[in-house]
Amino acid sequence: MATTAARRREQAKAEHNAFVAACPSHKLLGRISDKWVTLVLAALGSGSAQRPGAGCAGEPRAMRYSELARLLAGVSQKMLTQTLRSLERDGLVTRTVVPTVPVTVSYELTGLGLSLYETIRGLKAWAEVHMDEVLAHRESYDARAV
Template sequence: MATMTAAEHREQAKARYDAFLAACPSRQLLDRISNKWVTLVLAALGNGSPQQLGADCAGEPRAMRYSELARLLAGVSQKMLTQTLRSLERDGLVTRTVTPTVPVTVSYELTGLGLSLYETMRGVKSWAETHMDDVFANREGYDNRAAA
């Protein structure tokens, strides 16, 4: 039996990834990245919000402190933001930088991998914002037909 290198093992496993299979690890990754807080954290680190950051700051990926993210993401709890950032760091999508100041400064920034996912998520976020009125109209039509 021929011995395979670690890289060959990874390539072989990669060829078998199929999110339609229950045991596929890519399904778990899809579950993680489809979370609303993941989407919003990626969007915030990718370009922020013009309303909250000012038009001059929006549009370019940048590092943000925890408190900036918490203010920007209305409704996120401290626990949920912490869990989300830790999972993104674990997956290699975000880097966490600790600066030894008083008090300690912690900032988060997208990695190259995170930036590649951000590009996709930005499109999803934009689609949702652009088509929300259409979705509301369709929901109303559906509810009216169902009630009749």
């Protein structure tokens, strides 16, 4: 009996196992768990043109490269460029070039990127809420280890 292409895709999808190093989902988890990927998605998803830590997230919106660079304290130009390219390649971000003088380039989450943003938003919020507690545990652990 012939297997249809749709059936083969369903079987492959069911066989994805992130615990197996050769699985594409294993590599994808590595990419999306990167600090800069998480922060770029969070910035684009919250429309955050505000200063870091200001709370009150807005609606997802397109942002220019320079806005992202200002918002993401500590990111190098090279790292931001690499991160945005990888997100575009994975279909999570779209890059729009407007032929103005100078050229305007903006980045925006795709539908796929928005679905990932929903997960990342909770992770970012958890980290912000629990950071003091984690720091206290680290301090306690380090004091015992000496």
